[in-house]
Amino acid sequence: MHGRIGYIGWRLFQILPTTFTIVILAFVLMKLAPGDVIDVVAGESGGATPEYMAQMRHLYGLDIPVWQQFIHYIVSLAHFDLGYSFRENMPVSDLIVSRLPATITLSLTAIIFALVVGVILGMIAARYRGTTLDGLISVFSTIGFATPLFWIGLLLIVLFSIQLRWLPVSGLSTVGADYANPFQYLLDVGRHLILPALSLSLFFLSMYVRITRSSMLEVYGLDFVRTARAKGLREWQVIFGHIMRNAALPIITITGLEIGGLLSGSVVIETVFGWPGIGRLAYDAVFSRDLNLLLGIFLFSSLLVVLMNLAVDLLYVALDPRIGRRRS
Numbered sequence: 508m509h510g511r512i513g514y515i516g517w518r519l520f521q522i523l524p525t526t527f528t529i530v531i532l533a534f535v536l537m538k539l540a541p542g543d544v545i546d547v548v549a550g551e552s553g554g555a556t557p558e559y560m561a562q563m564r565h566l567y568g569l570d571i572p573v574w575q576q577f578i579h580y581i582v583s584l585a586h587f588d589l590g591y592s593f594r595e596n597m598p599v600s601d602l603i604v605s606r607l608p609a610t611i612t613l614s615l616t617a618i619i620f621a622l623v624v625g626v627i628l629g630m631i632a633a634r635y636r637g638t639t640l641d642g643l644i645s646v647f648s649t650i651g652f653a654t655p656l657f658w659i660g661l662l663l664i665v666l667f668s669i670q671l672r673w674l675p676v677s678g679l680s681t682v683g684a685d686y687a688n689p690f691q692y693l694l695d696v697g698r699h700l701i702l703p704a705l706s707l708s709l710f711f712l713s714m715y716v717r718i719t720r721s722s723m724l725e726v727y728g729l730d731f732v733r734t735a736r737a738k739g740l741r742e743w744q745v746i747f748g749h750i751m752r753n754a755a756l757p758i759i760t761i762t763g764l765e766i767g768g769l770l771s772g773s774v775v776i777e778t779v780f781g782w783p784g785i786g787r788l789a790y791d792a793v794f795s796r797d798l799n800l801l802l803g804i805f806l807f808s809s810l811l812v813v814l815m816n817l818a819v820d821l822l823y824v825a826l827d828p829r830i831g832r833r834r835s
Contacts, residue, residue, distance in 0.1 A: 610784030625715025677781030
């Protein structure tokens, strides 16, 4: 018990230096990029005088030394202030919160679909190892693993939106639609969600197939599985009661990492499908040189990954207390 508590405390303590390192790296990388938001605004307006640009940089604090800008940013973070988006003319935290529901909806739909279908296909492939069915599933997972996400998205748009006209091309819902009730709105959002969620899930679905198959094959030959079969248990009881319980740790790891990455990293899919989430917001921030917004998104997504890694470690300890004792 003491070992488990000590391990949890140590993992919580590690968040602080990790987060500070992420902030430093993000700030330095953003500052190394050429140009700033004032250059973009001046370019879009057709030009501006040097005096006007100097005045704007002074107004937004972009003319002070970089180290002072960094200190101001750290002080703001200490007060839970992610800064102000000069491009969007609103606080960064408000922008992230406003786009977060769309990203959560897309990401959770994709991860649930990938988890359920991927694990089922991986179980089937492991159960019928070496058969034609196993070969077909392996080919499918290899294609899904190797195909770029943006190409899958564009292919689905051409097929289901342009050729068949079954599903909408982009957006969260139909622009200007008059919904008679909330159910019609949810149905419309669901139709817009199908293609981006399917595109985003295929890569991770293929990963689940590979992980599940290899994990189950490692457990299949162990003594306790043979003992379970010798007791007269049915095959499905052996698979779900013994094999999957011991093959679940790699699947839990991948799921935790994917949730953290999906919520913050669906930039490509959200851009291809015009999905108004955090990924699309980050894409727009890059081209508008909105440093505060980009730093806020980067920090938020990085913290999400760190917290998901912590959650996976804590779940490991709950499933196998020996992990906490070994690492404490």
